[in-house]
C-alpha cells in the first residue's frame with residue numbers, strides 16, 4: 001500500500017463510520033466508506049469481480065448496521081443462505097469496529113452471470129438472517145427475511161421493516177478498478193425521541209418528516225459514496241445542509257478482524273469428547289481447522 005494512499009485514507013475517512021442525527025426530523029444515520037480494510041478482506045480470496053462486488057456490498061451493510069450497536073463487544077452476524085443461484089452462502093460479521101466476511105460460490109455459474117446480476121440470479125431462493133449477540137446480557141436475537149428485492153440493500157431494508165419495524169433507507173455503492181476497491185454506503189432511519197429500546201406500536205412509513213428525510217437520503221449519488229476526494233461530512237452536508245440541525249459524532253474506525261487464533265480453536269475443541277478428537281487428529285497429532293474468512297488452515301495441537 002502506498003504512502004500516498006494511506007495519507008489519502010486518513011484525510012477522507014476510508015474505513016470509518018460517521019454517525020449522525022437529524023434531531024428535528026427524528027432521524028438517525030450512518031455513513032461509511034471502506035477502502036484498505038475491504039481490500040484486505042478481498043485479498044484473502046480469489047473471487048471473480050461480480051462476487052467481490054457482492055461481498056463488498058454486504059460488508060458495507062454489515063458495517064452500517066454493526067455501528068448501530070451500543071454495547072461494546074456485541075456482535076452482529078449477517079448470513080445469506082440460498083439454493084439455485086450462483087452463490088449459496090455469504091457470511092459477514094461485526095464486533096467492536098472489526099469486520100470480516102466471505103462467501104461460497106459456484107465458479108461456473110458466476111462466469112455465466114451478466115455484469116450487474118439481479119439478487120435472484122446471484123442467490124436463487126434464499127433467506128437473510130441477521131443475528132445480534134449482546135455481550136453484556138449474553139442475549140441473542142435473530143431476524144430472518146427472504147432474500148428478495150433488486151439488491152442486497154433492499155433485502156436489508158425489508159429486514160428493518162419486518163423485524164424491527166423501523167423505516168430505514170439504505171444506499172450502497174461499489175467502485176472497482178483493478179486491485180483497488182472502494183465501497184460506500186448510507187443508512188438513515190426514522191427514530192422518534194424516546195422510542196429507543198421499546199416495542200414499536202406501528203411503523204410510520206407515511207410520516208411526513210420521515211418521507212422528507214428518505215427523499216433527501218435517497219438522492220445521494222453512487223459516485224458521492226465512493227469518491228475518495230469527498231469527506232463523509234461533505235456527503236452529509238450536500239444532502240442535509242438545509243436542515244435545521246445535523247449532529248455528527250466522532251468517526252468510528254473500522255478494522256479487518258478475525259478470531260482464528262490457536263487459543264480460540266483450542267477452547268472450542270476442548271468441548272469435544274476424546275473419541276471425536278481422535279478421529280479428527282492427523283498423523284502429526286494436530287487437528288486441521290479451516291478459517292473460511294481468512295482462507296487458511298490452522299494446525300491446532302489438541
Ligand SMILES: [Zn+2]
Nearest residue numbers: 258260291294
Ligand atoms: Zn480467520
